[in-house]
Amino acid sequence: MDPKAKSKKVKIDVDYLAQLSKLKLSDKEKQRLEKHLTSTLDFVANIQSFNFKDLDSVNIELVSNCMFKDGQVNPLNFDKKKLFKNARSFINNYFEVDRIL
C-alpha cells in the first residue's frame, strides 16, 4: 500500500476553522494558512487508504485505578493567594471580562 497514495481532495474553509478556533486572522494570514493547511492535509489524507488487514488491533492497558476517594485533601501544593495574580482583571473576587450579551 503506497503511503503517498492520494485520495479525494478535501476543501479547507479557513474562515469557518478560524471561527471554530476563535482566531482573528488577517487576509494575508488566511492565505498563508490555507496554503499550508492544504498541503499538510493532502499528505495526511492518504490515511484513508491504509488498512493493515493482517494486523489485529491491540489494546495496551497499563493503567488501573485512576480515581480519587471523595473528600480527599488536595494533593496539589499551591499558594491560594497567588492564584489570581496572573489574571488580566481580577476585582472584588471576580474575574472580569468584556460584557457578554
Place this chain on the structure above:
Amino acid sequence: MSELLGFGVLQLKRLITAKKISAKEVFNYFLERIKKYDRQINGYVTVCNNNDGKLPIAVKDNFCTNGIRTTASSKVLDNFVPNYNAEVVDRLLTNGFSIIGKTNMDAWAHGSSTETSDYGATKNPWNLSHIPGGSSGGSAAVVSSYLAPAAIGSETAGSIRQPAGWCGVIGFKPTYGRVSRFGLIAMASSFDCPGPITLNTEDSAYLLSILAGKDNKDATTIDKPAEDYLSKLSDREPLTIGIPEEYFNEVQKETIDGFEKTKQVFKKLGYKFKKIKLISPEYAISVYTIIQRAEVASNLARFDGIRFGNNKSYFGFEAKKRIMLGNFVLSAGYYSAFYQQAQKLRDKIKADFVKVFHDVDLILAPVVPTTALKLGEFEKYPFFGELIDKFNEPAAIAGLPAVSFPTGLDKNNLPTSLQLIGNYLQELKLLQTLYAFEQETKFFNVIKSGFKKWK
C-alpha cells in the same frame, strides 16, 4: 574550576559528598558559564540566580515551576508565573535539586528545530549556524555545552530523542505514563512524556528513578513504582536486538557508518541481531500528525487570557496552523475519516510492535535521517517536524520507551546518533544496554568533544 567540566549529576554528587566541593559552588560554576556562553547559544529563556545550595538542573520551559516564569517559549505566557510545580519539578526539588534555568523550546513544543520560539532560536553548540533540533532544543544544547549537568525535556514524538541526537548527548523517552505529566503544559496529551537529557547513562538512570512512578494527579500514570535503575545498571543479560532494515534506507551515509560501528560493539558485547520488519514509518507520519493536531487544538483552547496569560492574538503562525488543522480533523464530516481512522491505525501500529517484540528484546534504529540542519532550512517544509521525526513517531504512537545516543561525527563535525527502542516498561533493559555500550566506547568521545568545545 574547569576540572568540573563534563561532570555529570552523580559525579558532582559524589564530589559534594566527599566534601571536595559544595553544591553552592557547583551552582555558581554553572551560573558563571551561563553568563559567559548562553548569549551565543540562547539555550535559556529564564535563568534563576537563587543559589540555595542545591545541585543545579535545567528544566524545559513547558514545565510549570512555582514562582518561576513559565512561557513554553510563547509570548502568550510571557508574564505567566505559576503558583504550583509540575510533578516532575516537585520530585527534583524533593531530591535535592534546584532549578538553574528554564530552557528554550519550540513555542508550545510545536516543532523540531527550536526556531519557532518567541524568544529567539537556540543554536547548536557544535556549530552555531546549525539548529539543535527540538522541541527540547534548549535542554539538549545546555547539556551539550555544559551549561547544566543535566536537563529535563519533554517528548511528544522525537522532541527529546532528536535534539539529543543532533547535540550529541543522551536523550531518554520513558514509556508513556511512566512519568507524570502533571504541570507539563500539554501539547498532545496521549503522547507527551517528560524525560532526562544527560551526559552519561548513570544520570539517566538516576533521574528516571526519581521521576518515574504513579501520580495521583495524573490519571494516565502507570500503577507501578519506579524500578531501581541505578543499582541494576551493570547487570546484563544476553539480549536480541532487532534491526528494521527499511528504516535505514534514506539515511545520511555517516549515520550508516555509525550504525556499523555500533553493531560491531554490540556484537562484541554478546548481543544478538535479528532482521525485523516494521510498518513503514511513512504511515506513522499521517497517523501522528492527525491525532497530535487534534489534541493540540483542544489543549490550547484554555489560553483565553482571562485567568492567566495573553489572549489568542499572541499565538505564533505555527500554533495557529496546528490549531486550525486540529479543529479540521475533529470537525463534523471529517472526524471519522481523519481522527477516528488515525486512532484505529494507532492500535495497529501498537500491534505491529507487540508482534515484533515476541522475537526481539530491543530495536536499534536511526533517530533522524540527517545530522543537524542549518538555521532557516525548515522553512522549506510545511510540516517539517513530522517528516524529520518519522523514525521517532512509531514508538511515540505506541507509547514505547526509547533512548537516543551519539555514535560519531559526520564530515562537518556534527554528531550522528542512533536509538534503542524497548517494549513497554523496559526502561531498565534500555539503560543496561546503553551502559554496557558506554563502558565499552565512551560514545566514541562525542559527548566529551562536545563540552570541550565550550571550555
Place this chain on the structure above:
Amino acid sequence: MEIEINNKTYRLVLGFEIHLELATKSKMFCRCPADWFGQKPNTLVCPICLGFPGCLPYPNEKAIEFTYKIALALNCKINSEFYFDRKHYFYPDLPKGYQITQWNRPIGYSGYLNLLSGKKIRITRVHLEEDTGKLIHRQGKTLVDYNRAGVPLVEIVTEPDFDNLEDAKEFLENLQLIFRKIRVSTANMEKGSMRLEPNMSLAEVKPDSSIDLPDYKVELKNINSFRFAKKAVEYEIKRQVELIKQGKLPDQETRGYNEDKGITVSQRKKEEALDYRYFPEPDIPVIRINKQDLAKIKAQIPELPIDLAKRLIKTYSLSKEKAVILAKKSNLAKLFETVLKRLKSSPAVKQKTAEKIANILINSRVKLNDPDEIIKLYTESIKPASYDKTKLATAVKQVIANNAQAATDYKRGKESAIMYLVGQCMRILKGQAPANKIKELLIKELNQAK
C-alpha cells in the same frame, strides 16, 4: 393535552433534559470542595478547576458511583466500561475551552420510569459531566465566578413521552424524591442542584391517534422551579399555537424563560450551533466497574417512591392519595407496615384498618416513631367510646333548651344546624362523649320534640 388549531388536532410533545448536581464532598475532577452555593466567589477553586496550564483532571470515584446508582434507579441499561469525551466551545465560564462530559458511551441508557397510572416514560441516557462556572452581568462587564466549575453533574434526558403537564409534574416530583431517597443530590431547584430544560413541540394527531415527531423542537432554559416550568411550557404552547394558526412552522431554537415577564425569548437558533468536536478525553483512561461493585450499588437502592406507593395500594388496598403521601417519607411507610403486621387483622377489616393507621400517621402533629404508640392510638380510636349516658342526656336537653333557634333551624331542614348543636354539647361535656353519639341523641330528642 390536545389542541384544535385550524380544524386540526394537535398534541403536546414534551420531554426533559435534567441536570443534577451530585452531593459529593469534592468536585468531579479535582479535590476542591463541591459545596459552592452561597460561598464567596472564587474561593472554592484550584489551578485544576481553573484550567491552568499543565493541569490534569483526576476523576472522583463517588461521583461515578452515584451516577451508576441513578442509572440503576431509573432502570437503565448499564455500560460497565465507560470513558469521558471533550466537548469544545468557548465561553468565559468554561475554563478549559472544553467541558469533560460523556457523549459516546454514557453510563446509563435506555431506561424508564413508570407513572402511577402505569404510563411509561423512557429515559434516553444518564451521563456524568462537570459543571461550568457562573457569570454575572453588571454594567459594561461580565463577572466570572468559578466556584461551581468542576462540580459533578449528572445529565438525564427523557424521550418526548409527555403529552400533558400533570404527568410531567408527577414525573419530575418523583425524580426529585428518588434522587433524595438514594442520597445522590439535594435535588433542590431553587439552589440550582436540579435544573430543568423542557423541550417541546406540537404535533398533528393522525387519524389512528398516533403522532409523528414534528420537524422542530424548542428547548427552554433558565427555569428554576416546577412552577416556572409549567408557566414556561404553557406560554410556549400559546406562542406555538399562534404561529401554527398563521400557517407557520415554529423555529427550532433555544428560548430562555423570563420569569418577570412570564414569557420566553429566543436565545440562539439551532442551525448556528457550533460544532462541539467531541473526542475521547485522552487524560482519563477507560474506567470499568465490575459486577460485584455494581451489585453493591444496586443493593443500596431502597424501594423507590412510585413502586412503594403501588405496593401499598395493592397489598393493603390503600387509597392512592394516602399511598403517595406515605411513600414520600420512607420512615412513615415502614412504620405503617410494621404496625399492620403486628395487628394481624383479618383480611375483612384490613382495608379499614389500613386507612385508619394511615390517617393516624399522616395527620399526627407530633412525630411518631414507636409502633406501640401508634397501635395504642389506633386502639383508642376504635374503642366503642365509654361515656356517661346520664350526663349526655342532661347536656343534650340543656343545649336544645338554650339554642332554640338552632333547634328550629334543624327541624326546618337545615342540616348544618345539628353540627352546631353537637359542638355546643361537646363544650359542655369537654370531649367526654364521642361526637357520633351526641349527634345520635340530639337527633332523637329533636325528632321526638317535633
